Amino acid sequence: MSPAAQARELAVRETPIPGLLVLDLPVHGDARGWFKENWQREKMVAAGLPDFGPVQNNISFNQAEGVTRGIHAEPWDKYVSVATGAVFGAWVDLREGPTFGTAYWHEISPGTAVFVPRGVGNAFQTVQAPAAYTYLVGEHWSEAAQSQYTFLHLADETAAIPWPIPLERAELSAKDRAHPRLAEVTPVPPRRTLVVGGSGQLGRALAARWRKRADVDVVDRSRLDIADPASVAAFDVSPYGAIVNAAAHTAVDAAETEEGRRAAWAVNVAGVGHLVEAARRHRAVLVHLSSDYVFDGTAAVHPVDEPLSPLGVYGQTKAAGEQLVATLPAHYVVRTSWVIGEGRNFVSTMAELAARGVDPAVVDDQIGRLTLAEDLAAGIEHLLAVRPAPGIYHLTNEGEPASWAEIARAVFALTGHDPARVRPVSTAEYAADRPGLAPRPARSTLDLSALRATGFVPREQFSALRELLAARQG
Template sequence: MTKYGKALSVTETTIPGLVVFDLPVHGDARGWFKENWQREKMTALGLPDFGPVQNNISFNDAVGTTRGIHAEPWDKWVSVATGRIFGAWVDLREGPSFGAVYTTELDPSKAIFVPRGVGNSYQTLEPDTAYTYLVNDHWSPDASYSFLNLADETAAIAWPIPLDEVEISPKDLAHPRLADVTPIPPKKILVVGANGQLGRALRAEYGDASHIEYADRSSLDLATPGWEQSRRWRDYGTIINAAAYTKVDLAETADGRRDAWAANVTGVATLARIAAENGITLVHVSSDYVFDGTSDLPYREDDPICPLGVYGQTKAAGDAIVATVPRHYIVRTSWVIGEGNNFVRTMASLAERGIDPKVVDDQIGRLTFTEDIARGIRHLLDTGAAYGVYNLTGTGEPQTWADIARHVFKLNGHEPARITGVSTDQYYASATSPVAPRPRNSILDLTKIEANAFAPTDSVTRLAHYLQA
């Protein structure tokens, strides 16, 4: 019998992410009314904002009708419209909770949120029972499903009505035992730009896990029209955009400006649309170049942007687009050093070859190593940090490029005094091709990401390790 007057509340279960809701049902002599799903109230109690796209109803006219244990690659919100059911849920996802079982009865005053990959089965306890379920994906023959036999001995579900006395389809009777079940893998993580400096660091961070997909420019080029049709995006939970046009000086030319906007804005806009339409978390890497560098203080995440050149303008535009995605992380960084050719490698080479370079000494910031950016991105995702913008650089005393060059010389056993500091204007005075304006202050405030329990690495310490590798 339906219970009236309960407060809206949540009960956790033995299966991670599977939660039971008590629903207020208001009844009188005419019947009853309830809010079956109310986004604002239920997300406030911790229900994921799962974005349902379809509402289904299952009607069962006889007591004991039993539906097989099916695990689908989408989330479900299940509730009873009339009658009463016994429900059994078995975790069929990859991971430590695989095989965990939870059972309960549902009537119109209860509902349950079933996360993707958790198998669900229902047995009717009253005639003319109907239950409804909201799902956040459309059925597809290309999706990955998993099934478990209703009589599996490991799950050992205590069905109220014995299975040999109820109506079950032949197909459900033929499902495999738990030992033969194919687990539902996690939603995929797609790393775009996987062969770049940051992409290679993300490969090292995530390794060869089956749900991680790496796409380099040959397989996914954000500047090539039509690439968005290449995947079933509902199978993805996260996109990490490590691709970007970063040739800051070339971006000041006609061809470079076109290419920079294509990769950093047009391609990013398509990623953002895909993420928003499919409930995907989008991680986007930004730059100190969105600021003009005139501040006397480290730049905070909420400081007004004011890019100086084309590259900075495209990054700022990309940031603004990504910020419209409901689930997004914008990771703003500076002075990036990773695998491949870069400032540090160049200085080390000049030191070894006996060349005494002139290096800019009126720009100030901190080195950021791609290993730390990859580690920070994974931390934000794994901890479920609040969506938004996060500064992420190395820590320690800010330095000029000339300071860093001297430190590279010293660490490699060469005389730091061989470095001559010059102003930015002096350094580029003889340039014959366009030069992008640089922010003089590239120091980013790290308070926000440190408050989220991430500890960036001291840039000087990381530099020493980098040169020893």
């Protein structure tokens, strides 16, 4: 190996194929031989390599020059480097999208490595024998996984790869000679999106918003019960690049009971942990719904970095779930409050009471903002499309904070009833004859500035409420 090759520093370079990266590896040598750090996660991730979590290391040995393998697009990420000899690498983007068919080639010697994202076809031809190239992959090999390979003929005219050793003189397998041309290849589809907790208000809003998307699966507890380790183990998460966790135990008052406490921890903590590990194994981004209940409500407005201070069991479980999700490299914790969607909720209850002639007592010392489920769904869609920095984002409707009593009056007025029928009461007065109520934050207003910085601004809460009730009234 020449001194020039040894002098290079670690660098990660982009190519015309999105996500396909070439790495310059420092190689230290003398008359005795050489040494290199072939895989060094901390340094390479800092230099720009995705943290793809390799789980298997394979070695391919080619005895003679001209041995050629490919073109195979595999259902995992791959990191390829050479231990001895040299190979000519060629890659073709076989993923669905505008770069489908884009080709790139590069010789790989010990001072070079290449990161190949899933869905990009790769091929290697030995140009200096014997050659041994090693590759790390982000998924364990299996026959089921191999059935998901996509292939392209080595001599495809569109890719037009300039093989150093012409293919008619190269050594190819019978299978590689039979691969299709690009015009006959079905592009590799993007990874799918999974919505967990599809029967809840947010799950139904996401299902409605994404009903025309063929790459989204919405499942309820009957198909995936995150509190059940066996259910999670039996569910195939590998096709999914994004998971939205809308599943939760939300019975706030019941969580204060012996049975409810266990149920809340089983879903909101243990269940979240099961989902986190599934997302980690398959390198999926996890969007996790959390709550204003992680705060004690002493601040007028809660910033995203406010220390957690839950008052009751439900809030404690949501706070613990957040901590588990934060261990993932790719995650969004979406805190929200006062969600209103399809099904029974505060707004539907107030509208029903108004129609029945019931004059409700509603607390006027708990302050916050509504979150319409359709706006929550739109915000989550935005985060997955824009992919801002991982972390916590508050997502509610905009506008001046209001009390539950003010919102109840608005519901009465918008449905044609006298808002004066709503009797405002304090939380203490309301709870006096209702034993077992869980403690609630007095102020639930969440700071939305982090979300706004990503380019998403939700609707004003009373305008959104007006549109919701108008739509329900026909």
